[in-house]
Amino acid sequence: MTGDDFGRLIYLVLLATVIAGYFLLSHRRRLGQVAQQAAIWGLIFIGVIAGFGLWSDIRNDVAPRQTVFADENRIEVPRAPDGHYYMTLRINDVPIRFVVDTGATDVVLTRDDAEKVGIDPQSLQFFGEAHTANGAVRTAPVRLDVVELGPVTDRNLRAFVNSGEMRESLLGMAYLNRFERIEVVRDRMILTR
Incomplete structure (x- = not known):
């Protein structure tokens, strides 16, 4: 002292x-x-x-958070208290929180999240259809310029914007299949590319 x-x-x-x-x-x-x-x-x-x-x-x-091991191109995502896995990806340099949904085929953004990353929901044409647990919803196809998850960067990723109400954006298999390995060990999801 x-x-x-x-x-x-x-x-x-x-x-x-x-x-x-x-x-x-x-x-x-x-x-x-x-x-x-x-x-x-x-x-x-x-x-x-x-x-x-x-x-x-x-x-x-x-408040469990994802852990990035950049030198191994590995991301570990803890299971949240509600039983889901949540990941934060940077889309066009904007952090967006997703719920990981292995039952979903595509990446689906809420209208609010689409607006945050620079997509104007008013200019979209909702001609697609997705079948969810809440019934059928209209969707609009979009392309995400840059999608980053730790050291992993993808460009020109196909996604959809949901016309209905969603609490959070969904991260489906169209993105998860880009990883070499996906495993669930106890209460952690491990993605390796």
Whole structure:
């Protein structure tokens, strides 16, 4: 600890003592209630510090994320708490979150995601049809200029924009089949190219 750090510590201790002393003197008739409130705020403060300190340990359980091993052209995707696999791809340099759907044939973008990557949904012609769990929906074919997943880059990828409501874009087999190997090991999907 340097001299400046030690001086700051002394200043903070004196400041805290003055504030606590003033607070206790001004509320001396209700010291029991003041002590109870101070204990509650102290526990809240300790809880916040503990949560912040433990975040690195619990982060993967709360918000699992894909891991890229660039030197091996391998991507590991953890299974989310809802049982699905989610991947974030950069399309035209814009990060888009997909739900991996091995039952889907194609890559299907929501209208919002299409707009984010520079496709105007109003100018599309929805003449295709896809059969989903919610019934038939109209689709419009598009080409994605650049699709990046870690070290893997694909160009001019065929995809579709859904005319209906979808919560998230779907990453189907048209993209997944570009990988040499797809395996599911326990709670991780591993893609290798």
